[in-house]
Amino acid sequence: MFIRFFILLFFFISFNGSTAFSQQKETSKEENVHSYEKSKKISVSELYRLEQLRNKKVVSLSIVLFIILLFLFYFFYQNNKLKQKIRRQDIKQQILLNIINSGIDSQEIERKKIATFLHDNINSLLSSAGLHLNVFTTQHNIKSDEIQKTKAILAEAHDLMRDMSHDLIPTLLVRFGLIYALEDLCERNSNSHITFEFSATIPTEKRYVEKFEMKIYFIVSELFNNIIKHSKAKKARIILKENDNQFIMTILDNGKGFETKKIHEVEGFGINRIRARVKKIKGSFTIISKPNEGTKIKIKIPLPH
Numbered sequence: 001m002f003i004r005f006f007i008l009l010f011f012f013i014s015f016n017g018s019t020a021f022s023q024q025k026e027t028s029k030e031e032n033v034h035s036y037e038k039s040k041k042i043s044v045s046e047l048y049r050l051e052q053l054r055n056k057k058v059v060s061l062s063i064v065l066f067i068i069l070l071f072l073f074y075f076f077y078q079n080n081k082l083k084q085k086i087r088r089q090d091i092k093q094q095i096l097l098n099i100i101n102s103g104i105d106s107q108e109i110e111r112k113k114i115a116t117f118l119h120d121n122i123n124s125l126l127s128s129a130g131l132h133l134n135v136f137t138t139q140h141n142i143k144s145d146e147i148q149k150t151k152a153i154l155a156e157a158h159d160l161m162r163d164m165s166h167d168l169i170p171t172l173l174v175r176f177g178l179i180y181a182l183e184d185l186c187e188r189n190s191n192s193h194i195t196f197e198f199s200a201t202i203p204t205e206k207r208y209v210e211k212f213e214m215k216i217y218f219i220v221s222e223l224f225n226n227i228i229k230h231s232k233a234k235k236a237r238i239i240l241k242e243n244d245n246q247f248i249m250t251i252l253d254n255g256k257g258f259e260t261k262k263i264h265e266v267e268g269f270g271i272n273r274i275r276a277r278v279k280k281i282k283g284s285f286t287i288i289s290k291p292n293e294g295t296k297i298k299i300k301i302p303l304p305h
Contacts, residue, residue: 126158170217178213179204179240182220186238189224194233196224200240208247209304212281216247216301219277223251223297226271231255231295242303249299257289 130151137147173181179202186196207213220238227236233255241248271287278285283301 123158123161126154126161130154130158169214173213173217174210177205177207178216179206181213181217182238182240185217185221185224189228194228195235197235197237199237202240202242212304215277215281216249219274219299220249220251222274222277226274227251227253227255231257233294245303247301247303249297249301251297251299252294254294257291257293257295259291260287260289 133147133151133154136142137144170181170184172184179200183198183200183204186198190196208216224236227233231253233253236251236253236255239250239252275285278299278301281301283299286298287295288298289295
């Protein structure tokens with residue numbers, strides 16, 4: 001009886017335990033499914049959030065790139081505009097230099113023609129007229145105030161023509177060369193107000209091509225005129241030398257000077273013409289000056305071959 005009871009009790013307990021275990025297992029399974037579905041929902045929302053964040057980053061990056069491209073385009077546009085402006089200025093400057101050089105070339109050709117005409121024709125005629133007049137008065141032993149005045153007028157006209165011819169093309173330049181002519185130019189421009197000093201490491205008898213000598217002479221002559229007219233200097237100096245197949249001139253004065261940043265304000269001083277002359281023969285032109293500290297001009301020109 002007891003044994004049967006214990007057996008029934010054992011089966012009852014076992015059945016209840018298995019039922020409870022099954023129920024517990026079903027509950028755990030349901031919890032796992034619910035947890036999975038919940039985690040699945042969380043992962044989807046997280047992915048959606050990440051996708052939105054990625055899209056925002058892409059949009060932001062696109063905007064930044066667009067702004068950078070705009071800046072680059074603007075910079076390129078402004079740079080191109082500046083280049084065009086510089087190109088136009090260079091063209092204008094080149095046209096101006098060509099006009100000046102054309103005028104200078106024409107002027108030098110006319111100088112030579114007029115100087116030759118004055119020297120070979122007018123001066124010769126005046127000399128011939130004076131000679132014939134002297135022969136006539138000597139042969140006939142004539143002493144007249146009118147004839148003496150005529151001789152004096154002829155002599156004065158002869159001297160004026162000679163000086164004019166010399167100013168157009170110096171005789172010393174043609175006969176003795178550039179170095180000798182520039183030294184003479186310093187002496188002729190020196191007076192009680194200003195002294196021009198001459199210094200050269202080049203021999204006085206050194207000769208260059210005629211055109212080269214003429215161009216250098218007129219460059220220096222124009223520089224001297226500028227110093228006399230505008231610098232208020234008491235002393236000026238020119239230094240000549242050759243170095244590395246270049247003819248180098250340095251012109252200094254102790255005048256009032258000027259601000260080189262305002263070089264365009266002194267263009268009326270003949271700087272343009274001098275620069276054009278130098279550039280015409282492929283030289284370089286440098287100005288160093290300060291107010292009340294004088295001016296230094298350095299010119300380098302390739303030697304003619």
